Amino acid sequence: MFDALGSSLRASLRRLTGSGRISAADLEAGLAEIRTSLISADVAMPVVAKLLDRIADRARVSEIVGGLGAGERMLGILHSALTETLGGSGRELDLRERPATILLLGVQGAGKTTTAAKLAYRLSKDGRRPMLVAADPRRPAAAEQLATLAAAIKVPMHREPIGTPVADIGTRAIAAARRLGLDVVIIDSSGRTTLDGELLEELRDLRNATKPRERLLVLDAATGQSALTIAEGFQSVAEPTGLILSKLDGDARGGAALSIAGGAGIPVVYVGTGERSDALERFHPERIANRILDMGDLATLAERVRDAEIGPAAGPDAEVRAKAAEARALRGGMTFDDLLGQLRQMSSLGPIGQVVKMIPGMGGMAEQADATRRGR
Numbered sequence: 001m002f003d004a005l006g007s008s009l010r011a012s013l014r015r016l017t018g019s020g021r022i023s024a025a026d027l028e029a030g031l032a033e034i035r036t037s038l039i040s041a042d043v044a045m046p047v048v049a050k051l052l053d054r055i056a057d058r059a060r061v062s063e064i065v066g067g068l069g070a071g072e073r074m075l076g077i078l079h080s081a082l083t084e085t086l087g088g089s090g091r092e093l094d095l096r097e098r099p100a101t102i103l104l105l106g107v108q109g110a111g112k113t114t115t116a117a118k119l120a121y122r123l124s125k126d127g128r129r130p131m132l133v134a135a136d137p138r139r140p141a142a143a144e145q146l147a148t149l150a151a152a153i154k155v156p157m158h159r160e161p162i163g164t165p166v167a168d169i170g171t172r173a174i175a176a177a178r179r180l181g182l183d184v185v186i187i188d189s190s191g192r193t194t195l196d197g198e199l200l201e202e203l204r205d206l207r208n209a210t211k212p213r214e215r216l217l218v219l220d221a222a223t224g225q226s227a228l229t230i231a232e233g234f235q236s237v238a239e240p241t242g243l244i245l246s247k248l249d250g251d252a253r254g255g256a257a258l259s260i261a262g263g264a265g266i267p268v269v270y271v272g273t274g275e276r277s278d279a280l281e282r283f284h285p286e287r288i289a290n291r292i293l294d295m296g297d298l299a300t301l302a303e304r305v306r307d308a309e310i311g312p313a314a315g316p317d318a319e320v321r322a323k324a325a326e327a328r329a330l331r332g333g334m335t336f337d338d339l340l341g342q343l344r345q346m347s348s349l350g351p352i353g354q355v356v357k358m359i360p361g362m363g364g365m366a367e368q369a370d371a372t373r374r375g376r
């Protein structure tokens, strides 16, 4: 993800800052190039406009024109404009209630059920005790799918016979979670190809009965800008508190994430990057901006390493070692041993292409390697 957007933005930046000094005309030309990069990566027009305004304002304020060190400052400006457009400081889920209730919403096939399992897996790794709830009153297959996923990640699941009203499923599930001493209830609702009245009514019932503090709208990144229309459709009945962008692994150009995060007015809390239950990442706007600009994302890489090292096979001091490695990585002082340790863990970290790009400067190298392979 973000490959095409990242490489064309970086190319514009290199051309703009190659001479070390930027004239007013250079800046205009640079902004025009950045605009083209964004549009060809499929970033929605209002988001393009917002981003360019931010860049232009900051460039003027910092009097970048004519100054020395313009390259670094321009990179800094682009980075902070991207971070802000992607949602600023990001957002944590509010899980203070006991049990905390999370309702997952979305149109058919958006990735709700898969995401419900991913979220349960992540929360149980974080020391929570989640329960999954199948709240599709019509399709037996929906509950079956959730049951299979729940069994694989060893998380309890609540289901009721077909035809049970969703409000009853919700309230009984919460009561069961309380009885079992579970602290998070994740409700997987049913999807529909269109946002018809029946679906919206069902969601309203479910919301009224369960009063979920978190109502997370799952949007398929591959649907691009139409995801924004879907988000609007859910606004009146569910008032989503956060977005989860699924299938970001398929968003090669990277425009969808930027369009949705910058255009929906609802913070993105997680992104799905694959079909496996561990393919869910917290959405940190700043880290994503790092990745787009090939400044690496060592923080996310370090978290993945820690998650992998604290798996069941890890030794007693695994957490201590992982924390030390994380601290070194964040200071930029990753040692060869750390890197070696990480290479050994590679299979548990996810696809190697995704991992390599989190290392500063490696995104560009991966592109060069691709280009060489293709004989360019």
Ligand SMILES: Nc1nc2c(ncn2[C@@H]2O[C@H](COP(=O)(O)OP(=O)(O)OP(=O)(O)O)[C@@H](O)[C@H]2O)c(=O)[nH]1
Pocket (backbone or CB within 6 Å): 106, 107, 108, 109, 110, 111, 112, 113, 114, 115, 142, 189, 190, 191, 192, 246, 247, 248, 249, 250, 271, 272, 273, 274, 275, 279
């Ligand atoms: N590559 C990839 N595939 C995903 C991701 N999230 C979900 N999928 C796939 O998308 C398809 C639909 O996912 P579901 O979780 O069943 O979607 P849903 O919203 O529950 O669908 P309905 O219940 O029918 O409305 C499945 O084949 C998933 O494996 C992701 O982050 N990456």
Ligand SMILES: [Mg+2]
Pocket (backbone or CB within 6 Å): 112, 113, 114, 142, 188, 189, 190, 191
């Ligand atoms: Mg489903």
